[in-house]
Amino acid sequence: MKIAFVTPRYGADIPAGAEHACRLLAEKVCQRHEVDVLTTCARDPLTWRNEYSETSVRVRGILVRRFAVNQVRDDDAFQRLSSQAFAEPHNRADAEEWVRAMGPSSPGLIDFLKRQSRSYDAVVFFSLYNATTVQGVAAAPERSVVFPYVKLDPALRLGIWNEVLGSARAVGYLSAAERNLVHRYLRPVPVAEDVVGIGVEMPEPETYPRHQQDPADTIARDDDDGGAPEDSSLVPDYLSGRGIPFRRRHRLHGPFAIYGGRVESRNGCEEMLEYFDSAVTAGCEPALVLMGVKLMKVPEESYIRLAGVASDRERMIAYEAAEVTLAPGPDDILAQPVLESLAVGTPVLAAARNEAAVEHCRRANAGLYYATREEFVESLQLLMSDPQLRERLGENGRQYIRQHHRWDVVLARFERLMKRLPRR
DSSP states (O other): OEEEEEOSOOOTTOOSHHHHHHHHHHHHHTTTSEEEEEEESBOOTTTOOBOSOSSEEEETTEEEEEEOOSSOOOHHHHHHHHHHHHHSOOOHHHHHHHHHHHSOOOHHHHHHHHHHGGGSSEEEEEOTTSHHHHHHHHHSGGGEEEEOOOOSSGGGGSTTHHHHHHHSSEEEESSHHHHHHHHHHTOOOOSEEEEOOOOOOOOOOOOOOGGGSOGGGOOOGGGTGGGOOOOGGGSOGGGSSSOHHHHHHTTOOSOEEEEESOBOGGGTHHHHHHHHHHHHHTTOOOEEEEESOBOSOOOOOTTEEEOOOOOHHHHHHHHHHOSEEEEOOSSOSSOHHHHHHHHTTOOEEEETTOHHHHHHHHHHTOEEEESSHHHHHHHHHHHHHOHHHHHHHHHHHHHHHHHHTSHHHHHHHHHHHHTTSOOO
16 A cells, blocks of 8 residues: 655654654554655744755655645734634634644645645545644545544634544544544544554563663672672662663662653643652652653752653663653643553553543553542552552553554554555
């Protein structure tokens, strides 16, 4: 099959959102099919300013075609337009104006779709609200598949979405919670739909003897009995468990909870830090490791450790090293940290507002979720104090990922959806 993925922006530097999901899927699908990515020259969604060259380049087996944006976004004007559209009755023209202001507007991309859409077996659009999807589906409806990536927000009130999803030949979802939201508020009538989700690389069980450690983490000879052969019975407890490279690198000698993602208030981090401080005050003694870009002020507390940005492999080892993974984000549709944590057998404590994370915790029976400060403190204390419970939840999580979120399983669901489209 030849498949085009259409996304407002594209690149390995986009760590979350619909564009991140697009790249994850595209890089796996291209191992089985011919894949083009049609995107813009923009990098920043607040401006949609052209920052890449208008050209085509092959990246990781994918032909990435970039088209210029013809209108820079005025975010202040967009916010005023949004307030007016969401607060007052609106018509189709108002909705179309909101989509144009949302952007990115790329006439070259739309013209390419009009000319070339029949050369693809499927044209897969990411992010329902963006102009690249609304205008692109209208230009190539006969083979269009939409991954809406919507959450509960005022933009759902605009009446244009039913027409977009109804004119597409198929709709793909990244979680069952997202499908339920779309059905509850939009009631689309697509020819086909399915929950595809994203996949997780299942790591092989590993042990981490000292000779396999990162050289930067090597214990000095003076601290190692003069270099004598190591007696495993003398190895400290914190060096004999899971995720040893991460523990050694960050000098973590005791139990800890981890958060993996951008450290910013809109991700629920401010609330998480307040709740964690309450848990410490109540007598819970783990450290809190923050792994990701820091975009907000973090309290200077002895129990908080900043681990910075980690590679894919380092991130999985970090989740493996932790006792609990925290998922405070209120509307993380992908819930990738949750899936990665379950894959390595670490239970999750998630915000109840995030329906996707709660869905995984409940279906896997591999985590707890909280709606209040008291529930957070009680749940964290329970998970930290009961290693047998953590082991049971961890094994449930591994089994859940093996059954539902290995990449071969996800790709099978994706291809099943593609087969519902008319052939070229």
